[in-house]
Amino acid sequence: MNSKGAILSHAVEIEIPFHDCDPMNVVWHGNYPRYLEVARCELLRLIDYDYLQMNESGYAWPIVDMQIKYVASAVFTQKINVAAYLKEYENRLKIDYVITDAATGQRITKASTTQVAVDLSSKEMQFVSPKVLYHKLTPFLAASNDEKGQ
Incomplete structure (x- = not known):
C-alpha cells in the first residue's frame, strides 16, 4: 500500500487520546478504522x-x-500521520492508507477500504460509480494525467 498510482492523496496528523488505549496505553486494534475514517x-x-x-x-x-495489517503499536500521546490514497473510482472507491509515527516515519499500520455506491431511493448497489463522482474528480484526473505526461 503506497502512493504509487494514487489519483489523489491527503494526510492528517492525530494525537492518540487516552480513551483509545487499553490498560497498557497501546491503541486498541478496533480504533484504527476510526483513524482511517478521519x-x-x-x-x-x-x-x-x-x-x-x-x-x-x-x-x-x-x-x-x-483490510488492515498491524505492523507496530501506536501508544497514548503518540502523534501519527494517517495518509489516504485514492486508487480506484470507476466502479468503486478504493482507498489505501498508511499510518506512520509522525516523528520517525516508522510504519505502524497499512490498510485499504472499498466502498460502493448505493442509490438511496432504490437501495440498489451501483456497478458503475455515479456521474457525480466523475464530475467531482475531473479537475484532479486532468492534473494527474498532466503529471503522467511530463
Missing part, C-alpha cells in the same frame, strides 16, 4: 464529496471491504 473524510473533502454531499447527490457509499 483521513478518508479529509480526502473526500478535497473533491467536495464528503458524506453529506454523497447523501445530497442521492447515494450512500458503504464500506464493503476493509
Whole structure:
C-alpha cells in the first residue's frame, strides 16, 4: 500500500487520546478504522464529496471491504500521520492508507477500504460509480494525467 498510482492523496496528523488505549496505553486494534475514517473524510473533502454531499447527490457509499495489517503499536500521546490514497473510482472507491509515527516515519499500520455506491431511493448497489463522482474528480484526473505526461 503506497502512493504509487494514487489519483489523489491527503494526510492528517492525530494525537492518540487516552480513551483509545487499553490498560497498557497501546491503541486498541478496533480504533484504527476510526483513524482511517478521519483521513478518508479529509480526502473526500478535497473533491467536495464528503458524506453529506454523497447523501445530497442521492447515494450512500458503504464500506464493503476493509483490510488492515498491524505492523507496530501506536501508544497514548503518540502523534501519527494517517495518509489516504485514492486508487480506484470507476466502479468503486478504493482507498489505501498508511499510518506512520509522525516523528520517525516508522510504519505502524497499512490498510485499504472499498466502498460502493448505493442509490438511496432504490437501495440498489451501483456497478458503475455515479456521474457525480466523475464530475467531482475531473479537475484532479486532468492534473494527474498532466503529471503522467511530463
